[in-house]
Amino acid sequence: MSRTLAKPAYSNEEKQLATFAKAMGHPVRIQILKLLNDQACCYTGDLTESIPLAQSTISQHLKVLKEAGLIQGEILPPKVKYCLNQDNWQVARRLFTGLFGVAFIEGASQTCNSDG
Amino acid sequence: MSRTLAKPAYSNEEKQLATFAKAMGHPVRIQILKLLNDQACCYTGDLTESIPLAQSTISQHLKVLKEAGLIQGEILPPKVKYCLNQDNWQVARRLFTGLFGVAFIEGASQTCNSDG
DNA sequence: TTTATTTATCGCCAATTTACGATAAACTCG
DNA sequence: CGAGTTTATCGTAAATTGGCGATAAATAAA
Numbered sequence: 001m002s003r004t005l006a007k008p009a010y011s012n013e014e015k016q017l018a019t020f021a022k023a024m025g026h027p028v029r030i031q032i033l034k035l036l037n038d039q040a041c042c043y044t045g046d047l048t049e050s051i052p053l054a055q056s057t058i059s060q061h062l063k064v065l066k067e068a069g070l071i072q073g074e075i076l077p078p079k080v081k082y083c084l085n086q087d088n089w090q091v092a093r094r095l096f097t098g099l100f101g102v103a104f105i106e107g108a109s110q111t112c113n114s115d116g
Numbered sequence: 117m118s119r120t121l122a123k124p125a126y127s128n129e130e131k132q133l134a135t136f137a138k139a140m141g142h143p144v145r146i147q148i149l150k151l152l153n154d155q156a157c158c159y160t161g162d163l164t165e166s167i168p169l170a171q172s173t174i175s176q177h178l179k180v181l182k183e184a185g186l187i188q189g190e191i192l193p194p195k196v197k198y199c200l201n202q203d204n205w206q207v208a209r210r211l212f213t214g215l216f217g218v219a220f221i222e223g224a225s226q227t228c229n230s231d232g
Numbered sequence: 233t234t235t236a237t238t239t240a241t242c243g244c245c246a247a248t249t250t251a252c253g254a255t256a257a258a259c260t261c262g
Numbered sequence: 263c264g265a266g267t268t269t270a271t272c273g274t275a276a277a278t279t280g281g282c283g284a285t286a287a288a289t290a291a292a
Binding site for chain 1: 236237238239240241242
């Protein structure tokens with residue numbers, strides 16, 4: 001008997017975390033996020049100069065990050081300036097550090113003993 | 117003139133972070149990781165009972181997490197017990213908290229002013 | 233209005249992902 | 263050996279992703 005009838009129900013946290021993680025699941029996008037985290041904001045053009053990918057490809061990656069809520073674009077004709085979405089960036093920080101148990105990893109001795 | 121000749125070169129950190137993030141980019145896999153982080157270890161069978169997805173699908177997700185190095189499986193016939201890969205879990209924790217700037221976010225007033 | 237600049241979107245294609253059922257593999261027990 | 267249990271793998275199909283060039287859209291400047 002298969003148990004595939006009910007659609008899996010995920011908590012909002014799980015969904016949000018997965019959305020953030022998925023958006024971060026490409027080295028170029030990590031690179032972009034690091035850049036925005038380090039040096040405030042930047043233009044699409046700056047990225048196309050420093051990253052050897054087609055302009056359209058970089059635009060796509062920016063779209064992915066924007067749709068995940070991690071960055072936001074301020075339109076400053078004829079350019080567009082991208083920055084981290086600070087609110088969501090903090091949400092992401094909280095969710096990830098929560099998952100990894102940052103700040104209360106001390107007595108966390110988790111062994112994999114065979115007690116089953 | 118297109119600048120698409122050189123293949124993009126990513127740092128090991130960026131690649132590793134993206135690999136971890138990608139593996140975490142699905143709510144079921146977040147769920148599994150949370151479970152393993154909370155209650156030590158568990159068997160594939162436990163997951164198939166609590167998650168309404170086909171057994172083969174869950175096995176696939178476990179494979180993704182294992183290949184990313186986030187979990188490991190101990191074969192305990194006829195079952196297989198999965199745990200977090202603690203070493204890599206700590207690596208992931210370090211990389212993510214590093215990216216989010218955990219512990220030194222105090223004077224980080226990053227505004228998005230138009231100085232360009 | 234035309235031209236130049238910058239960015240987003242479209243169409244396309246190859247590769248990957250996600251899900252499933254069916255089946256194989258490994259091991260235990262009778 | 264044969265049957266039962268548990269998990270992984272295979273085959274398949276639909277959807278998504280990642281890359282590109284070409285083109286559209288928006289705006290400034292001439």
